Amino acid sequence: MRETSTSHAVSQGKPPSVKKLFFLLSFSFFACLAYVCCDLFKLPLFTYYPAVDEYVFGFAKMTESQGPAMYWYGWIVNASLFATIAALITTALPLSSKTTKYIAHLLWLAVWGLLPVLFNSLNYYWTHV
Numbered sequence: 001m002r003e004t005s006t007s008h009a010v011s012q013g014k015p016p017s018v019k020k021l022f023f024l025l026s027f028s029f030f031a032c033l034a035y036v037c038c039d040l041f042k043l044p045l046f047t048y049y050p051a052v053d054e055y056v057f058g059f060a061k062m063t064e065s066q067g068p069a070m071y072w073y074g075w076i077v078n079a080s081l082f083a084t085i086a087a088l089i090t091t092a093l094p095l096s097s098k099t100t101k102y103i104a105h106l107l108w109l110a111v112w113g114l115l116p117v118l119f120n121s122l123n124y125y126w127t128h129v
Contacts, residue, residue, distance in 0.1 A: 019091055022100050026090040029107040031083035032114045035075055039121045044074025045081075 038044060047060040051067030062069045095103070 018097060018100055022104060023087050023091040025104050025107050027083045027087035029083075029111050030086040030090075031079050032111050032118070034079035034082040034086075036114055036118050036121065038075040038078050039118070042071070043078060044071040045078040046074040047071055048073050 042059045044059055046058065047056045048054070048070040049056070049066040049068075050070060054066060059071070059074075060069060
């Protein structure tokens, strides 16, 4: 059986770089933040109508002729674009290793702190469907 490069690196004890880990952590924070904002302020990149297989740019209200609208796909794309740009900028900042670790701990706390806000914003869809 052939080893992959990932398993080979792990077996040799090479951890991923601090920059990569910081990028992933800041991406997850900014994705959570952007997703909650897109949901609360109705900012999908596009609206999808699955009944007629149609996409509309931006936010579009539900209509009887097109069926129910799905905003989730547009929220995910918007949040991913914003999070990628914000994480690249954050990772490019000249920070010391100690500062990066401190910020990483704060980002994890912030991600967990955003979960109740997200659940509360989705409450409408759980109770009115």
